[in-house]
Amino acid sequence: MTVEGARPTGYPGIEAHGNSIRVDFMYKGVRHRHTLGLVPTRANIKHAAGLRSAALFALKSGNYNEVDFFPHSRPSDTGAQVSKRLGDLCERYKPLKAVDITPETQSRYENALNVCLELIGRDRQADTLLPEDIQQLRVDLIATRAVSTVNHYLATFAGFLYWCENNGYCGELGKHCVRFSKSNKDPDPLTFDEYQTLIDKGCLHPIDRAAVTLAIYAGLRPGELLALAVEDVAADFSKIIVRRSITQSVTFKVPKTNKERTVLLYPPAQDALRVLVADAKQRKAVDLAVWLNRHEARTDCVRVLLSPHTQARRKVVNDYFVPSAWNTKWANLVRRAEIRSRPPYQTRHTYACWNLTARGNLAFIANQMGHSDYSMLVKVYGRWIDSESPRELERIWEGMQNMAQIAPNLPQKLAA
Template sequence: MDITAETESRYGSALDICIELLGKNRLGSTLLPEDVQQLRVDLIEDRATSTANHYLATLSGFLGWCESNGYCRTGLAAACVRFQMSAREPDPLTQAEFAKLIADGCLHPADSASITLAVYTGLRPGELCGLAKEDVDLDANIIHVRRAVTSSGQFKPPKTGRARIVFLFPPAREAVITLLALQAEAAALTVTVYLNRHETRQDTVTPLLSPTTQARKTKVNAWFVPTAWNTKWGNIQRRAKTRPRRPYQTRHTYACWCLTARGNLAFISKQMGHKDFTMLVQVYAKWMDDESPNELEHIWFGMQNTAQIAPILPHINLESALTT
């Protein structure tokens, strides 16, 4: 009861494939750990490691339930050992590549604005597709990330389950202004955001990025879904003749550019929607220049400023300070 219908569908597909390989006419009570080990061999033969691990994780949960209810022998869930994955390093855009994408790859102002917004906010593709005009607060120079779009077109909360605020760099602000102008005549729509299986909320919002802006067909979706965004991103890269990357690399680009500029880790992590900055350190360590020859000077400068302020602090009259 704690998962959405879409997650259940993904689990069902994974179990169908595992059961087909194990033998769908077999009794669960006859399964042995060696059957699961053979399944691992069959799964990895012609599938990506991440896909095989998803299937194994799903099967492990199912077999654990079967074990706890006495439908099969114990040890089967433990045999669903996931495959070790080599860490994929981020592959961020260079400034030159980004400029080429904008100049040569984008045919419409909406495309250049969307790519700019993706790179300068670090939003996940689903979050980018789920942005609405009502999420923008130009007076405060922020956007609210309140929903994401799944590959099937459903709306859900951001990955961590919590909304967040993203401050806008000047290029991102200009991109938002362009998108708002392009969607000036668009009507608000009521969408259902699936919080979990038994809870939803209704958002009446206007898409900020919409296929209708450039549509030639009369019937098109009002919102981008990640698969459609992937296609658009691929076409932009092809026209720009840049090295192909996944759309998620725009998020990596944001992180790497911020870290290269020696941005505050806690701030960057919060902007990206991480629970803490542990992931930031683990994933982007290469872009954190922790042995910069300028770092000692930077720290010493901060120490001297602190030393100048510190002797003054004990002599401040607390009551007058609070009054002020």
């Protein structure tokens, strides 16, 4: 298979890479790839093909010494072979992977890699690993961990193994990190009676009532709710712009889709915003570093709507809620209301389910919630989508009749 960026030469395993010739071959599941530093002329390409054949013959006969065949390849620059111990390879892989992910994700990746290396053995040579070793890793992981956790570990370790494959350190092993099937748990939305009980009995402070109402009637992710500011609210309270979210590691980032979105608001959410904005305007704006990616951030000078200052008993508190503090507050509100316990993310599920039960337009709801399309709605909230309702048939038929009145000759044209 030709590597992206390389040009075939007509000889197997010989590629023109930039202004050099690269030799590429596999032996017993291990990839060998070397750049010769020769200009890809016809004579040099023919020489490289002969060198590749000789190297393969030496490998098969047991007389192969890489330095003899490829003295100027990267592993020989220091006169020593590159270590293929999994632990050493992983230490080289981590900083290369880190440039493309956030520090929070990097921490999760490193933890996953460390767990897998401890189980499979840090001192194992990458080129000695077998598919059986990866299958055993799956067995060891699932024995004491949740499916979602194991799948995260396997996906992360697979990325490392693919990197090892692409650099010739081992055979094809990444594909054996097969994820486990996970049963999809249905959303557990609040009923309207539960919501009313939560507002009346659980929320003793008007700010809490406004926050819960906004969460349910706007469908925001908890991190987006906590990062919402006065500056994100339209002057007439008809809409908000979701510009940032706060993470578990207490850093601000752009929303999950990496772009802003506008959310149009129902009257209860508008009333809730009036309460929250009036409270937030009493505070001074603060600078928030919002990370666009690992290397770039912008500064938002804003007044966050939900602040511990409003109800704090202590003098020194944050200017905004961290996710763990909001989880605690939510749990207290639910317990006081004496309704069934749920995590705060269920407010977003409640928004989706209420909208779908009211037969809202799927594309509109998906756009409000920040999904790229409505396939996620169908997958997650299928039981709330009434696809066989006689009311829907009547609504469509009524639309057809209206269409016929507007364009009476359309049926004949379609028949023709």
